[in-house]
Amino acid sequence: MIRAEQIPVMNRLYRMQWEESQQSHVLLYPEGMVQLNGSAGEIMALVDGTRSGADIIAALEQKFPEAGDLGADIIEFLGVAHEHNWITFD
């Protein structure tokens, strides 16, 4: 189980960027690509190796006040991203 105080770090195998032609964030890696949906892209865009899970939750709850409590969803996604090896934890 991922804890909110942990700091996610992008796996250096992956590079994230906004793809204009797909109107989405993508994770690029050797000879491949994962297309992220809107919320996954918002979360991954905040993974910078300094923000903790809690920081990311706070930032997104501030950005999307109408979305309510995002904590559980964001922690769940960080778990999925970790399973996929997109991120590691410091």
Next chain:
Amino acid sequence: MSTTGSPLTSPVIQPSADNPHAAGRPFWLLAELTYKCPLQCSYCSNPLDLSGSGTELTTDQWLSVFEQGRKMGAAQLGFSGGEPLLRRDLEVLIREARQMGYYTNLITSGLGMDDRRVSDFRDAGLDHIQVSFQASTEELNNQLAGSQKAFAQKLAMAREVKAQGYPMVLNFVIHRDNIEQIDKIIELSIELQADFVELAIAQYYGWAFINRAHLLPTKAQLIKAEAITNQYRDQLDGRGPKLIFVTPDYYEERPKGCMNGWGNIFLTIAPDGTALPCHSARELPIQFPNVKDEALADIWYRSTGFNHFRGYEWMKEPCRSCDEKEKDFGGCRCQAFKLTGDAANADPVCSKSAHHGKIVAARTEAEQLAAGVAPSSPLLARNKRNQQAAVDIIARG
């Protein structure tokens, strides 16, 4: 809030004036910068005519191709060849492509590299380096590569690539002469700290087709190699390199969905600027357009060459009425042409093909050659000296 990313999917695209055949985007752009190569691997997929049909594109011409491709949605760019390190403008090409937003892949033998160049490419923004090996031992590797210094150089460069923090893929083309050493190959890859290892059974295009009798493993060898790979995968349990075992279609009863469909996501540019739907398509009797003459969007969406095998209208039986056609697109056009003489036929790998016997015969031949009971044609190293001999073999059928 939904929380998953999704793998690359092709959205449904509707035909339009700009895109009459509802083609996907050229997500993968492969830049074959040169056909020149210091190695002479007998399984090379380059065409037999290594001079190509003209001079290599200039730096500016390549940059224009990259820019046009990026606008059309290309995200992956492979620098390949031949040996791309032979292009002295490689660093410039990497830097500019990276600034355009490409994920940049260098696909190299490692020959022509040194620490300085690895570092310069890093500064230019290169994302990933794929180093090819021929085998796990110096003697066999150098014999297969036709170069006495290849193995030592490859080892040094693979270590350098990792030391400088790149993601690294190692690529081994597997065939009858190295398949028995697949355990040693995997151990070498672990030692070199590869992130991914492609254990790619040779596919029979270009020079590999001429040399197929020497390359095609037997069924027993293949089963054993795959079992060993699975054992290592279990042992590694997610640690160490990810092992990618690419099975040869010659032992399948249904063809591969080649290139994810003709002109669907792959776009190859040959050294002279010829645009191709895959790196083997040059062997087809089709006139393909050149980036020197036409805009890339016109080539991709509107040229005859790229629209030749899009959709399903071109298919003959048994593909036309087959309920699997949307899965495999009738297989590989190049293989259909090479083995049946008609690129619109079903890929003979398919057991429904009237020409499937050609594949079965190749398997039998592999068994006999491995058992030493059949005479074999000479192995032709990939070099200009052997070009005419190779062309003659094709002409004789």
